[in-house]
Amino acid sequence: MLLKGLIGATLLALLARGFFEAFIQRTSTLQRNFPLVIHFRYWLEKMGAPLRQYLFLSDTAERPYNRTTRSWVYASSKGENNVIGFGSGVDHNAPGTVHLMPSLFPVRTEADHEDFALPPLIGKNRKHPYQPQSFFNISGMSFGALSANAVRALSGGAKKAHVYMSTGEGSMSPYHEEGGADIVFQIGPAKFGVRSPDGALDEKKLVELASRPQVKMIEIKLAQGAKPGKGGVLPKAKITEEISRIRGIPMGQDCHSPNTFSEFSNVKGLLEFVDHVQKLTGKPTGIKMVGGTKQQSEELAQGISQGEVSPDFIIVDGTEGGSGAAPLALADYVGLPLREGLTQMDNALRKYGVRNRTVLIASGKIATGGDVVQALALGAEMVNIARGFLFSIGCIQAMQCHTNHCPTGITTQDKRLQRGLDPALKSERVANYAKNLKKDLFMMLHSCGLKHPGELTRDHLTMVVAPGEIRSLRQLYPYPDDAEAVLAAQWQNIARGENAA
Template structure:
């Protein structure tokens, strides 16, 4: 009887040792939150390709991000081998909408090879706020930045990791509409988002308070202001933070009641049409000196027609326009809104950008794209369509440890990313994850620089609509220009633009 008892004791001691090791380590939130049991996730992950190939699904069937896309982000964040062997397993010839980037054999522009540089300097070609002469206009140091995700939706450790990662990678970090918390103050430069609830800049009645906004801007490294009209996850609906996520700290930051569902209105109260919105934009710019822009998903296009007509007069205007794809984002939403409200990114962005180009205004503001653009092929299509910068949201969550469990709306995120549960959030070590965020952002920039080199231009924002073709699902294809109805010459870099970009990048190439 002694042998079974000894074996059981040794097994229990071994499990206890593994549990202690998991609780102490800080690299993996799953193991820290679920000692011993969490190890199964990594074992299954190692044999995932075989399981999916013979039992479950292919590498490209999972949504919203395929297994291949997630694997690339995870490997990039850990600075592991993010190459793929044995050729593509995508159904290239028969997948409608599949992008093909066309490399050039010879090109006048021959950027230096940047195969191993994770800190490639890829600044914005345009100066944010420069066209309208804002006092604090600046050139963003990175074409890739972190999209708006609120503290409240995300945990304190996740926000801290992203802000520290933003500092390490030299990117801008959008606060999201939930206000500016202590967790946003770890060195990363900020874009402060003003949502319909005016969290962080509202009075006791919930109305916009300019004095509070100015105090907030003066207290943090805020570089620009973004007025959120709508977002891709739930356009036209407003937001909802469940009461279980409204902690005392979040209630204080937002100026709301603790433990009570926090609903953001679907529309602003500080303005009610394009004319009053532009008055609001100019007020914010005059009082703070910061560039001011708007973020919106794309539905009815009359808004943009009215905006262009007003902006063409020259006396008032936005400095940047963030277009969010209707295919959803970091926010939880009713299924109908996530699936069917607002245009997906490529269609919506093209409809808007082409209107500004038709009016001769495309060069007067910065266009920012968001909506699954944190993988290089999607990002390149966005640049070809006219984006100057891209924002990444869910991809940054993946870099910080998200496993696409899709429990963001339940407060039960197992990796501590999208929860206010203290036990789950404690598993996410902000120091370790901040490095992963920076690694991912740097790798994405590096790969974008590589693609620009292959195409023969000095910067990914100079990839033209004729440099990318879209497969039609059979054996044919058409250029981005043809698919989206761009006129010849639209978003095609001139020799002067190429020379200016080469000069800009010169000291860092």
């Protein structure tokens, strides 16, 4: 009797809903034309992405990161077997495929050999120069975009692995400090954490923050690859009381950071601002940018060459870089990919003779040893990695960072979802990933007869440009005319133990 009643009530509700969709509502054409049944299509549409990811896409087809890459990071982070059997799944003759050139005589690798090569000292003219310990480090992702547990896991893992971690533009949280890792404090145009009520730089706050021993460098964020020309966006769903306090922003409305600094609008002004922050803090201070026109990169290099001031490091972020929330138009259309942006900046600095006054750091979809090698060969001394490290703490590429519904508790402020992420366990995974990445980096170097990442040049890589046609990356991305001399000088520095700086 009860069952009959329930079935009757359900049918009545469906009938009423169908009538509403077909005759009353006007917003959806499909619901007016195909009432009720259209919801099956909506459901299939929603389930399409995860179904493709789990069942239908091949190991190398998925984007942004394919399954082969993600599986390698997952296995490496868990300390599981990360080698493959039978053979490579890469189509080695497909245009765009990059290969590293092996040597007839690789460097002999001892079984328990540790590589002690270090990246260059950064900010050698500052009061507190910084010696990074790792060629790859954790790229800026703000607390707010990330959950407290994610920040805890990353900072704890970074400390164990001797890699540094950038705060991203959301200011420094107690969770960054808790893990004890070296911190790079990022200042975005909104200057969260170091802003005065009128939006200017609060020098007192900056000096206080920078004086903390854990803060090793200051990163001025001009732009980010996923959304050049747009400030950070923190959807209101992710603004908790704590985040509103740390950033100094109201709750209940989306937080849009300004897209540019009010302090400068040209190279001269930028360099003055860099100089000001360097003098205020005494810590190495650099910029984060996205490649645009060649003329623009050259203007920056020329500006550096004309004075005493130089950013201590320049991060070139590729348009393929990730974001917690970005407009599709900017993510898909604006900015140079990493290869082009990086080589263009490297060349500009070489052309104006200032390559040794700054350290180039590359970021943009770098996750494996091969990715790191490629960026270093193209001109970077170091790389930053964001999403690779998120995979190490359990990111499944659900693409929900902007919704507050991240199922893995990483990019959500929902306490229920964060509960599943155990920071202590995940910090071990961060450290394991970093250890395996370092192992792969040096294994690849040894394979081509090199000992120090600074020895990598564009000659060491080739790319298939068409079936049967292969070019070296030096042919595709030529150095400026005097590159031989610059390269020779770099090699001498490495041999003298001065690294590339």
